Amino acid sequence: MSTSNLPQNTAATPDLSKQQRSFWSSPWATYLGLFLVLLALVVFFSLRSEYFWSKDTFVTIANDIPGLAVMAVGMTFVLMIAGIDLSVGSVLALSAAVSALAILQWQWSPMLAGLLALGVGLLCGMLNGAISVIWQIPSFIVSLGLLEAVRGTAYLVTDSRTQYVGDAMGGLAQPISSSLGGISVAFIMALAVVVLGHILLTRTIFGRYVIGIGTNEEAMRLAGIDPRPIRISVFAAMGLLAALAGLMQAARLEAADPNAGVGIELKVIAAVVIGGTSLMGGRGSVIATFFGVLIIAVLEAGLAQIGASEPSKRIITGAVIVVAVIIDTVRQRRSAATH
Amino acid sequence: MSSSSLELATPLHTASSQAVVLQLNHLSKAYAQTPVLEDISLSLHRGEVLAITGENGAGKSTVSKIICGLTPASNGHMSLNGQAYRPITRRDAEAQGVRMVLQELGLIPTLTVAENLLMGHLPNTLGWMNRHQLHQAASQQLKKMGLEQLDPDTLVADLGIGQQQMVEIARNLQDDLQVLILDEPTAMLTPRESTHLFKQIAELKAKGVAIIYVSHRLEELQKIADTVAVLRDGRLVDLRPMAGVQEKELVQRMVGHSVADLQEQAARPSGGIAMQITDMTRAPAVKNVSFEVHHGEVFGIAGLVGSGRTELLRLLFGADKADSGEIQIHAPERTLKITPNWPSPLAAIQAGIGLVTEDRKSQGLFLPLSIANNISMGNTVRISASGFVSKVREQALALKWIQLLAIRCFGAGQSVGTLSGGNQQKVVFARWLEKDCDILLLDEPTRGVDVGARADLYAQINNMAAKGKAIVMVSSDLRELMAVCDRIAVMSAGRLVATFKRGHWTEQGLLEAAFAQE
Numbered sequence: 001m002s003t004s005n006l007p008q009n010t011a012a013t014p015d016l017s018k019q020q021r022s023f024w025s026s027p028w029a030t031y032l033g034l035f036l037v038l039l040a041l042v043v044f045f046s047l048r049s050e051y052f053w054s055k056d057t058f059v060t061i062a063n064d065i066p067g068l069a070v071m072a073v074g075m076t077f078v079l080m081i082a083g084i085d086l087s088v089g090s091v092l093a094l095s096a097a098v099s100a101l102a103i104l105q106w107q108w109s110p111m112l113a114g115l116l117a118l119g120v121g122l123l124c125g126m127l128n129g130a131i132s133v134i135w136q137i138p139s140f141i142v143s144l145g146l147l148e149a150v151r152g153t154a155y156l157v158t159d160s161r162t163q164y165v166g167d168a169m170g171g172l173a174q175p176i177s178s179s180l181g182g183i184s185v186a187f188i189m190a191l192a193v194v195v196l197g198h199i200l201l202t203r204t205i206f207g208r209y210v211i212g213i214g215t216n217e218e219a220m221r222l223a224g225i226d227p228r229p230i231r232i233s234v235f236a237a238m239g240l241l242a243a244l245a246g247l248m249q250a251a252r253l254e255a256a257d258p259n260a261g262v263g264i265e266l267k268v269i270a271a272v273v274i275g276g277t278s279l280m281g282g283r284g285s286v287i288a289t290f291f292g293v294l295i296i297a298v299l300e301a302g303l304a305q306i307g308a309s310e311p312s313k314r315i316i317t318g319a320v321i322v323v324a325v326i327i328d329t330v331r332q333r334r335s336a337a338t339h
Numbered sequence: 340m341s342s343s344s345l346e347l348a349t350p351l352h353t354a355s356s357q358a359v360v361l362q363l364n365h366l367s368k369a370y371a372q373t374p375v376l377e378d379i380s381l382s383l384h385r386g387e388v389l390a391i392t393g394e395n396g397a398g399k400s401t402v403s404k405i406i407c408g409l410t411p412a413s414n415g416h417m418s419l420n421g422q423a424y425r426p427i428t429r430r431d432a433e434a435q436g437v438r439m440v441l442q443e444l445g446l447i448p449t450l451t452v453a454e455n456l457l458m459g460h461l462p463n464t465l466g467w468m469n470r471h472q473l474h475q476a477a478s479q480q481l482k483k484m485g486l487e488q489l490d491p492d493t494l495v496a497d498l499g500i501g502q503q504q505m506v507e508i509a510r511n512l513q514d515d516l517q518v519l520i521l522d523e524p525t526a527m528l529t530p531r532e533s534t535h536l537f538k539q540i541a542e543l544k545a546k547g548v549a550i551i552y553v554s555h556r557l558e559e560l561q562k563i564a565d566t567v568a569v570l571r572d573g574r575l576v577d578l579r580p581m582a583g584v585q586e587k588e589l590v591q592r593m594v595g596h597s598v599a600d601l602q603e604q605a606a607r608p609s610g611g612i613a614m615q616i617t618d619m620t621r622a623p624a625v626k627n628v629s630f631e632v633h634h635g636e637v638f639g640i641a642g643l644v645g646s647g648r649t650e651l652l653r654l655l656f657g658a659d660k661a662d663s664g665e666i667q668i669h670a671p672e673r674t675l676k677i678t679p680n681w682p683s684p685l686a687a688i689q690a691g692i693g694l695v696t697e698d699r700k701s702q703g704l705f706l707p708l709s710i711a712n713n714i715s716m717g718n719t720v721r722i723s724a725s726g727f728v729s730k731v732r733e734q735a736l737a738l739k740w741i742q743l744l745a746i747r748c749f750g751a752g753q754s755v756g757t758l759s760g761g762n763q764q765k766v767v768f769a770r771w772l773e774k775d776c777d778i779l780l781l782d783e784p785t786r787g788v789d790v791g792a793r794a795d796l797y798a799q800i801n802n803m804a805a806k807g808k809a810i811v812m813v814s815s816d817l818r819e820l821m822a823v824c825d826r827i828a829v830m831s832a833g834r835l836v837a838t839f840k841r842g843h844w845t846e847q848g849l850l851e852a853a854f855a856q857e
Contacts, residue, residue, distance in 0.1 A: 204726050205719045212716050215705040222658060222702055223717030223770065224688040282707065 027285055030276050033327065034291035038298060045302030052305050062183050063252070065297045066190035067092070067245035068264070069290060072271040073197040074241035076289045077234045079272055080201075080214045082281025083132070083139035085235065088242040088268055089261030090150035091124045095246030097154045100163040100256035118243045124150055125239020129232035139235070147265075151258075158258045166254055186248045193241070198286040210234065214281030270317075271296050274324040276332075295320070357385040360549045361406070361424070361437075361518050366415035367573075368401055375401050376573045379415070383518065385547045388540060390560040390581065392553070393570035393593050393789075399553045402570070403520045406551070407439035408432030419517070436517035440524060442787070444507045448496035453477030455495055456510050484509045485535040499645045501528050508536065512543075519543065520551040525559060526786060529643045530850065537563050555789060557586045569593055590790055607825050610634035612669050613809035614692075614778050616655065619664035619679070624650035626833040628664075632778065632809045637800060639824035640813045642853050647833040648813040649697050652780045655811075656694040657681025668692075670777070688717075691777035695767055695784055697813075703767045706756035710748060711737035713755050714769045721773065740769035745795055761792030768799060779803065781812045785819065797823055817846050829853050 046053040071088050078085050095117035102113035128146055132139040201207035212220045213227045220227050250256050274292035277284030299320060303313045361383040368376040376398045383389050391399050404410045406417070408426030417424040419435060426432035429439075446455050453473050454461065462472035477491035484505055495503060504524065511519060525533045540550055540563055554560060560567060560581065567584060569577035569592040577592045615631040624647045632638045640648050653659040655666060661679040668675040668690050681687045684694070696702040705713055715722050715733045722732040737751035744765040748758060755766055764784065771779060781800075785793045800823060804810055814820050820827050821844065828838040829852035837852040 203728055205723050205728055206726065208712070208716065208719060208728055211708070211712075212705060215707060216701070218702050219705060220716070222656075222684055222694065222696060224685040225717060226683060226685060282705075 027288070029331070030285065030288050030328070031291065033331070034275065034288060034295065037324070038291060038295050041295065041298045041302060045298070045305065049302070049305045052302060057301060057305070059183055061294075061297050061301050062187045064301070065293055066184070066186035067248045068267060068271060068297070069190040069293045070193045070241045070248075071238075071245045071264070071268045072275075072289045072293050073193050073286055074238035075268050075272045076197065076275070076277055076284050076286050077201070077210055078139070078238050079269070079277045079279060080210050080281055080284045081231055081234055082214050082279075083231070083235070084143065084269070084279075085125075085128060085139065085238050085242075086143040086265050087124065087128065087146035087150055088238065088245075089264040090147050090154060091121050091239055091242035092246040092249065092261035092264065093154040093256075093258055094124070094150050094157065095121045095243035096250035096256035096260055097157040097163070097258060099247060099250060100165050101157050103165050104163060114247055117247055118240055121239040121241075121243020121246070122236055123239065125236040125242070126232060128239065129235030132235070133228045133231050151262075154258045158256060160258060162258070163256045164254065165250065165256065184252075186251065189244075189248075193244075194286060194290045201284075201286055206230070206233075211282060214283070216282075267296060270321045274321060274328075276328045292324075295324070357387065357547070358420075359383065360385050360420055362418045363402075363406075364416050364418075366402070366405060366412045366417065368398075368405060368410070368413045374573055376405075376412075379570075379575050381568060381575065381578055383549045383551065385549055386544045387566060388544060388550045388552055388564045390552045390554065390564035390567040391570065392555065392557070392560060392567060392589060397570040397593070397789075398573040399570055400522065401573075403439055403522055403551065403553055406432070406518070407437055407520055409439075436515045437520075438511045438513070438516060438518070439520035440504075440508050440511055440522060442522050442526065444503055446495045446503055446507055446510075449494065451492050451494055452481070452489065452498070452506055453491035455506060456480050456491070458510075480509050480512065481506075483512060484539060501532055501645070504528060505532055505535070508539070512539070516543070516548050518549045518551065520553065522553045523555065523787065524552070525554070525556060533559070557589055560589075561586070593790060607635060607637075607804060609636040609825065610807060614655075614669070615667040617665040617667070619651065619654055619661055619666070621650060621654055621659065621661045624833055625654060625661070628830070628833075628835045630828055630835060630838065632811055634777075634809055635804050635807045636826065637804050637810045637812060637824045639820040639827040640811065640830055641815075641817060641820055641827055641849050642813075642830035646830040646853065648830050649782055651830070652694060652782050652811065652813060654680075655687070655780060656692055657684045657687040658694065668778070688774070688776075692780065693771040693774055693776035693778070694780045695764075695771060695782060697782040697786070699763055699767050704755050704763060707754055709737075709752045709754055710741065710746065710758075710766055711751040713766050714740055714773065717770055718773045736773065737769075740766075740773065744769055744799065759789070760787035761789045764788050764796065765792060768796065772799065772803075776808065778809045778811070781810065781814075783814055784812065785814070785816070793819075817849050820849075821846065 042053075051057065071092070075085065075088070098120050099110075099113040099117040102108040102116050103110060108116070124146060128139065128143050131137060132142045201210065209220070209225060209227075209230050212225070213230060217227050246260065249260055253260075271292035272284070272289050273279065274295055275285060275288035275290070277289060296317065299317055300313065303316060308316070359382045363379055363381050363383075366376060366379040367374065379398075379402060381389075391402060393399050401410070405412045408429045408431050411425075411427075419437070424435070424437075426435065426437070432438070447458070450458075453476075456477045457473060462469040462476065474491055478487070481487055481489055481491060486502075486505055486509065489498075489502065489506075495506065498506070504526075505528070508521070508524060524536060528536065540552075543550060552560065552564060561584070564581040567577070567579060567581045567589065568575060569589060571593060577589075610633055612631045613634045613636075617629050619628045620626055626647075628647075628651055630638070640651070642648050650659065654661045654664070657680065664679040665676065666679075666681075670691065675690055681690075687694075700706065705716060708716075711733050714737050715728075718736070719728065722729055722736055734751055740746065741748060741751060746758075746762050746765045746769070748762060755763055758766070764787075768784075784800075785796055788796065800810060800812070804825075812820065812824060824841070826838060826840050827844055827849060828835050829849055830836065831853055839849065
């Protein structure tokens with residue numbers, strides 16, 4: 001079929017592709033914005049506290065964030081399919097508890113115990129996904145139920161006491177080498193997860209489908225793509241990553257605490273949202289989420305160093321979250337209005 | 340065409356002797372640097388019906404939106420009854436008596452018809468709703484539109500789309516109405532409902548209301564418009580009294596060149612049976628429908644809104660579950676028998692069936708995503724290797740279809756939500772054409788599509804038929820069906836009541852069959 005006899009209606013379509021691809025609506029604008037916020041925070045805290053700008057601070061921050069970072073990557077995918085997982089804190093605790101059980105009671109090797117913990121996390125995630133998909137219940141409610149049930153299971157497994165495993169799990173928390181100044185294996189792992197997550201979202205079919213489901217699930221179905229296995233996979237991956245975070249924390253504390261991760265789901269979601277992922281689904285970025293994690297971590301470390309009280313820490317962190325979302329929303333609307 | 344506003348060459352009939360109610364002076368509008376409207380000037384008189392027509396993307400919706408306050412003009416000014424008119428919001432415009440009925444209806448589906456009609460002034464005593472008064476007032480308003488059989492306490496969500504549109508129009512018939520803008524009002528109305536609408540328009544005219552009627556349906560404009568304005572690429576290229584204007588001239592003005600008449604299709608040789616449907620049923624929408632479609636044939640399905648055509652196509656595609664029936668697909672190697680349901684649309688697609696849905700925005704497209712993403716969704720096999728998407732191949736795929744279907748856009752990365760209706764539909768077509776389906780089901784493929792894009796789509800349909808594909812086309816445009824199809828079936832109230840072969844049909848006959856079982 002040749003186009004020669006079709007009217008060439010190109011008169012009103014000048015090549016404005018450059019304008020369409022304007023900087024402000026590209027992901028780089030988001031990254032720049034987040035980076036500037038991060039920079040502002042670092043500068044602020046460095047000025048207010050002489051101890052902030054130091055290797056020790058940054059190493060501490062780097063070793064604080066791996067758990068939050070890997071969970072935030074998983075949560076990015078969950079939010080992008082317009083879902084939510086409130087049970088991540090409980091899964092974190094359960095995975096640590098299960099690994100402690102395996103090491104202390106069954107004399108398993110740390111490696112096996114770790115795998116078991118990951119398996120348990122995967123299972124919890126699959127449960128989340130399957131229940132919400134099969135009975136078409138909003139993931140908010142399903143994960144809310146699991147939040148309670150899994151937490152209870154963690155208590156059961158640890159007999160409601162913190163289980164000390166010593167340095168059996170130390171592997172993850174160990175500094176990899178002194179030349180890197182004490183940054184742990186866990187941090188490197190977290191970076192790897194971030195990079196893999198980004199590649200998965202932007203370069204694979206799976207990532208494409210995740211974006212499609214979050215944008216228009218009915219159109220996906222009518223295009224011949226079954227959204228259900230993808231939804232379940234996303235939740236399963238979330239569970240797996242929450243379990244990984246649990247192991248990372250157990251390694252650092254050298255103990256499995258049944259109260260671990262209480263309330264952390266809100267921090268995780270906050271990090272993802274600061275990064276610009278929409279709660280409505282279809283829009284998000286793993287790299288931006290990582291910036292969100294950094295912002296929260298720097299904020300917390302900085303506030304602690306300048307001696308802010310607990311209540312004011314929470315108020316300020318909450319305010320930062322809301323402001324970040326407002327800025328991002330305004331920017332999105334601005335770029336949409338120019339089309 | 341010169342860029343200055345066009346003065347009417349000859350004096351008009353009575354309408355223009357009335358006072359000017361709305362005046363547009365050198366209006367223009369640009370989004371970022373992109374001009375969408377340039378130097379539009381015209382006058383609208385009391386009791387005049389001004390038709391605005393033009394291809395999609397010509398600027399008709401933009402003009403309407405500026406007049407009704409949805410968006411501000413970038414340049415130029417308007418005056419209402421001699422006073423400067425610059426509505427900040429839609430409510431602002433409504434308060435001044437300028438209202439618009441949008442294509443995307445503004446009704447609230449979870450509330451009743453009565454509540455929607457009187458939204459904003461629900462009869463109440465200190466906040467408690469006065470249901471009796473509500474019912475009365477609503478019934479009166481419905482009567483004006485000839486909708487007295489509609490129960491005002493029906494939930495809007497339970498109404499068919501045609502009825503919803505009528506309610507939306509009824510909602511705008513307020514006493515202070517000075518200017519009413521109707522945007523493609525008959526797109527989803529049956530001929531009977533359209534007649535009611537035209538009666539309403541005539542009554543409003545008599546009351547001195549000025550009406551702006553935006554539409555593609557040229558034969559309708561000839562019936563009700565006093566004046567016609569043609570927009571092309573954001574400029575006003577013609578403004579003249581409707582009397583005596585031929586459709587061909589209008590089309591020529593709209594497209595900037597002459598478009599071949601809707602050619603009557605020569606009889607096509609068709610092959611063996613591609614798909615056979617037996618006793619397809621899904622109560623209450625589809626009842627015992629049976630027919631067969633041949634390779635190389637374009638099989639049309641006509642019928643009134645609500646006759647079950649869309650529901651039928653969805654059953655054939657596996658988008659909905661049938662109660663009973665059988666689908667037989669005759670592929671070269673084997674015959675597939677499905678009783679009565681495909682397990683999912685994927686199964687139907689794998690058997691070679693494709694469906695272009697009736698509502699592209701909610702069911703066919705991913706509006707925020709790019710053209711390239713939309714075409715590749717569902718065709719990921721073509722652009723990927725071992726799970727990884729190749730952006731290069733995706734781009735190439737998109738460019739191929741942008742060229743083949745003449746999709747007007749800035750590039751493959753443009754988000755589909757910003758394309759005009761016709762171009763959006765082309766993107767949907769591209770996705771299915773890439774799949775190379777053996778059997779393509781089209782549900783209102785040219786709804787909301789301008790003349791130029793329509794011609795392109797018909798060319799594609801003919802092309803596919805020539806290649807031996809089987810095409811089932813549901814449409815409310817009888818002339819379109821008569822021009823493109825080899826056979827036309829008519830559905831009424833869920834049943835297939837008649838099938839006509841080329842050469843044996845008339846518009847009259849088709850309409851009669853569509854009204855058959857009431």
